[in-house]
Amino acid sequence: MTAKLARAGRLLVPVFIVLALIAAAPHALGKTFLINTTPSVPTGLYVRDYSASVERGVIVAFRQPQAARAYLGDTLGFPGDALLLKLVAAAPGDVACREATGVRVGGALRPIMEADPRGAVLPQWRECRMLASDEIFALGGHGASSFDSRYFGPVRDSDVLGVYRSFVTW
Template identity: 35%
Template sequence: MTVRRSPLVILSAGAGLVIAVAGAGWCAGVRVNMTPSYPRGLWRIEMLDRAAAVGDLVFICPPHTAEFERAFDRGYIRRGLCAGGFSPLIKTVVAIGGQQVDVANRVSIDGRPLPDSEVRHADAAGRPLVPFAGGVVPAGELYLHSDFAGSYDSRYFGPIPSSGVLGLARPVLTFGP
């Protein structure tokens, strides 16, 4: 006896499977990165049981501020589950509270030039970008960076609260530079 399944039943079962796998991944801390700041693909949030340190690659929720609303409006960040409805960022911590950040044509941390930190004064659409003025990173805040030249990072939005750190960012399955 041959059993025929209707296309609707097959489609429903397939959709249910996709939703179940995506939900399990989400609960396990797996996220999709589709921005060019770091390789695109699947990343995992790994628990961080200490304060974020210089050199850590982290997932961090941006604060709900007018600056990040403007960044969303310009397409620099996406919607997600962080405060204000923003998506978490993947960035490298390059300075912590108490460190001096100087911003000119490029960034320097405690007098040492930061590689790949040239400052742009316009985005890819020709809209003006205003760089962070520089200064001492306040206690409890982090200065973030990406080597990608077009990255929207602390060169433009300045330090942000370390309380937004979700954990370390670990690649699972990525592609591209």
């Protein structure tokens, strides 16, 4: 019996060490790893790529823009400090233009909705302009139903934490 307990103890100690490291990781690593549970990008675990720059085609994490907070908090119940993961669709110097049925970015018309599937009215970005040197236009991957720059407008560089790559998706 003691041999079984000793063997179990040898197995449990590394498990507890790993669990302790995982629990301490957010404090030690900051925002190195993010878990995405929304359909904007594939659900899963994302890791920050400190060597990558923010450019068209990469996934970035950013703080909620002011224009998005009421909908995200009051309607969807997101905490105010929840980060958003989206694909950079337009970079400084690119044009983003609201049209009657969508937002045109990079020549492609991205559809919009007036209300979400629950019937809640979505904020509407209604501009047509070139992005400033400190702005990006961020889109999710699921058509009009992704809550992204089509609804809250460009994202400022100062709100972008960095570029993230999928580590494990499910």
